[in-house]
Amino acid sequence: MADKPVFLAQIVKLSMFFFYHLGRYLLLLRRLFKKPENNMLYTRELFRQMYSIGVGSIGIVTIIAVFSGAVTTVQTAYQLVAGWISKSVIGAIVSDSSLLELGPTITSLVLAGKIGSSIASEIGTMRVTEQIDALEIMGINAPGYLIGPKILGALLTIPLLIVLSISLCTAGGMVVGELTGIVPYKLFVEGARSSFQTYNLFFSMTKAITFSFLISSISAYQGYYVEGGSLEVGKASTQAVVYSSVAILVADYVLAQLLL
Amino acid sequence: MIEIQKVTKHFAQKTVLHSLSARFEPGSVSMIIGSSGSGKSVLMKILVGLFAPDEGKVFYGTSDFFNLDLEEKTELRKQIGMLFQNSALFDSLSVEQNVLFPLQMFSKQTVRQQTERVNHCLERVGLAGTNNLHTSQLSGGMRKRVGIARAIALEPKYLFCDEPNSGLDPLNSIKIDELIREITLESGITTIVNSHDMNSVMEIGDHIFFLYRGKMLWTGSKNNIMETDCLELNDFVFATAFLKQVRRESKGHAQ
Numbered sequence: 001m002a003d004k005p006v007f008l009a010q011i012v013k014l015s016m017f018f019f020y021h022l023g024r025y026l027l028l029l030r031r032l033f034k035k036p037e038n039n040m041l042y043t044r045e046l047f048r049q050m051y052s053i054g055v056g057s058i059g060i061v062t063i064i065a066v067f068s069g070a071v072t073t074v075q076t077a078y079q080l081v082a083g084w085i086s087k088s089v090i091g092a093i094v095s096d097s098s099l100l101e102l103g104p105t106i107t108s109l110v111l112a113g114k115i116g117s118s119i120a121s122e123i124g125t126m127r128v129t130e131q132i133d134a135l136e137i138m139g140i141n142a143p144g145y146l147i148g149p150k151i152l153g154a155l156l157t158i159p160l161l162i163v164l165s166i167s168l169c170t171a172g173g174m175v176v177g178e179l180t181g182i183v184p185y186k187l188f189v190e191g192a193r194s195s196f197q198t199y200n201l202f203f204s205m206t207k208a209i210t211f212s213f214l215i216s217s218i219s220a221y222q223g224y225y226v227e228g229g230s231l232e233v234g235k236a237s238t239q240a241v242v243y244s245s246v247a248i249l250v251a252d253y254v255l256a257q258l259l260l
Numbered sequence: 261m262i263e264i265q266k267v268t269k270h271f272a273q274k275t276v277l278h279s280l281s282a283r284f285e286p287g288s289v290s291m292i293i294g295s296s297g298s299g300k301s302v303l304m305k306i307l308v309g310l311f312a313p314d315e316g317k318v319f320y321g322t323s324d325f326f327n328l329d330l331e332e333k334t335e336l337r338k339q340i341g342m343l344f345q346n347s348a349l350f351d352s353l354s355v356e357q358n359v360l361f362p363l364q365m366f367s368k369q370t371v372r373q374q375t376e377r378v379n380h381c382l383e384r385v386g387l388a389g390t391n392n393l394h395t396s397q398l399s400g401g402m403r404k405r406v407g408i409a410r411a412i413a414l415e416p417k418y419l420f421c422d423e424p425n426s427g428l429d430p431l432n433s434i435k436i437d438e439l440i441r442e443i444t445l446e447s448g449i450t451t452i453v454n455s456h457d458m459n460s461v462m463e464i465g466d467h468i469f470f471l472y473r474g475k476m477l478w479t480g481s482k483n484n485i486m487e488t489d490c491l492e493l494n495d496f497v498f499a500t501a502f503l504k505q506v507r508r509e510s511k512g513h514a515q
Contacts, residue, residue: 038364139337
């Protein structure tokens with residue numbers, strides 16, 4: 001009984017913490033919607049971010065996607081013990097898994113680690129070295145210039161990376177199926193084609209866009225409000241990855257519940 | 261001209277600035293001095309608009325800074341240049357791009373005119389030909405100079421320098437001080453320097469404002485700082501045993 005007030009106090013404290021950060025996060029996002037001081041510099045920054053987020057992540061996305069597809073093929077075949085089930089089912093399962101979960105969610109979790117930490121540490125370092133103060137004193141809308149192009153860059157490139165990931169994941173599963181003799185590629189393609197639904201692609205892209213926004217905005221928020229020195233920048237970087245990943249998983253469930 | 265009227269600032273329950281009033285004249289270097297924790301940096305941040313005062317006003321000419329709307333503030337900020345303690349150069353840009361940045365963002369000049377202005381600023385701070393160097397290739401003194409070049413790129417009416425000599429050797433400190441003074445006199449700008457380096461104060465301080473625990477305890481010029489009876493200022497200025505002895509001896513000679 002004595003623990004009850006303590007427990008309630010903890011709940012209140014956690015709620016206050018959550019709403020404080022949610023409010024500050026929304027106020028920061030509101031500051032993005034101001035007219036850019038110079039369109040050319042903002043566009044240049046957008047392209048720089050698109051290159052950094054998009055091209056810079058192709059390698060890791062490729063490796064993750066190919067191996068995820070390969071492992072899914074092997075594990076699906078291992079679980080399909082009944083001889084009367086057509087092996088084309090493996091193609092259907094691998095392609096659907098790639099489209100619905102492996103492509104968007106796993107890739108986004110990996111990108112939360114790579115891009116999220118990079119965004120948080122870049123902005124955090126600018127904060128502690130007074131570069132953000134320098135922008136503000138010059139009369140530049142610092143969130144608009146620093147965070148806006150990162151979010152827009154992520155929204156434009158991460159869905160493309162996820163399309164690449166879905167394709168490579170399916171291809172990886174197909175190639176491994178053929179090379180190991182688990183399932184001939186013709187049967188694999190037949191299964192993948194038979195199970196394909198355009199709605200699943202829409203669902204997958206909805207997830208991709210949502211996750212892109214969450215990764216970039218949460219990480220930018222973590223970096224923007226860093227106080228202290230390099231230790232705090234490291235901490236913000238870690239928090240960016242953790243909070244982005246949690247947000248992705250929660251959004252994944254909410255979207256599945258709403259759209260499927 | 262910049263004027264502050266009864267500026268007060270609290271953080272949590274603590275009052276860090278107590279009703280400060282001062283006037284900073286154009287064409288001269290005003291030094292805000294005081295030991296660590298005296299409120300110099302907070303005052304500087306209020307002056308440049310990074311913090312808002314809880315009470316009091318800050319006037320740029322006749323404009324009440326904290327009553328301006330966003331557009332007016334942006335316009336005014338184009339007239340402000342600032343040199344930061346650690347230079348605050350943009351890491352991802354070269355020397356040229358750092359100085360070019362405010363010009364690209366705000367000026368209506370052609371690319372050629374902008375490049376000429378960058379070269380002029382770099383030449384003015386003694387860094388001609390360093391355009392393509394990356395900021396990581398610069399020494400502490402060079403970073404300060406690039407910071408000054410960036411601060412003067414838009415030909416500001418107001419220049420703020422936060423601890424311009426921190427981390428510099430005595431020779432480089434003198435060069436930076438001379439540069440700040442020359443630029444101030446050349447363009448007739450209002451320069452405010454935040455420092456606790458007494459060499460700097462005696463070298464370039466036209467008007468001196470001494471802060472002690474958030475209060476403006478003394479104002480005057482470098483010529484009468486030596487004769488002041490303000491105990492706290494004496495403790496600050498003649499902090500070392502050597503300086504205390506110099507003061508005793510100079511008083512002895514005077515008598």
